[in-house]
Amino acid sequence: MTSYKHILFAALVAGLVGVSSGVRAGGYHSSGYSGGDYDFARVVDVAPVYTDVQVRTPRTQCWDEQVAYPGRANPAGTLLGGLIGAAVGNQLDHRSRGRKARTVAGAAVGAAIGHSVSSQRHSRYVTEQRCRTVDEFTTRRELVGYDVRYDYNGRQYLTRTERHPGDRIRVRVDVSPAW
Incomplete structure (x- = not known):
């Protein structure tokens, strides 16, 4: 029975490695960072954010x-x-x-x-x-950043950036198994 447990454990590890490499092959760009990979999302809308000073x-x-x-x-x-x-x-x-x-x-x-x-x-x-x-007091408008709405895998997200992102924004993707 001990050998049966070893075989089952080896099969489970091989399956997870296969799923993991399949996810990487699906379009994610590896960064070498163990906390996740990076990809690019399509920017849908960019709105400058100002404050009065x-x-x-x-x-x-x-x-x-x-x-x-x-x-x-x-x-x-x-x-x-x-x-x-x-x-x-x-x-x-x-x-x-x-x-x-x-x-x-x-x-x-x-x-x-x-x-x-x-x-x-x-x-x-x-x-x-x-x-x-x-x-003498004057009011000046100062740019704080940009509210960016982007689409990734069919879902929309919102973030604020310091610089205008252009037509795409870099996102970190972290995949972990759901138990």
Whole structure:
């Protein structure tokens, strides 16, 4: 009975080898890789796949702006205003006893008015350029890959590739016995 088992085992191995070589002869191209062989499938459809990418670009934005710079008070205006105020205060009433008080008050008021007038006249306006950095966003379409539909042995499959495959795509075929 032992020899009968050996003969049966040898016949089974020979049968599997025959089926395996028949499958290889049926059109599969051997790659030398023990995990499967390679063949080519007919490409049915190719669709490019895109994604939208936002791109930030910093940009300088400038404009002209009117700027006022106050001038220095002209001491001559203050002095002149004080003298005029003193003269007016002195002339108001020669006969009254508060003549000195009016002269001092007139000088103070005249000096304040002279200072204010001379400061306003010397304010200067300058046009200056102001700038700031602003971000500008644009959208750019970027190719991600290709959705490829292909036909192999009457069945259709779908995959995504990085490059356009052309009219055929290489597929790996792995045949194993179903027990």
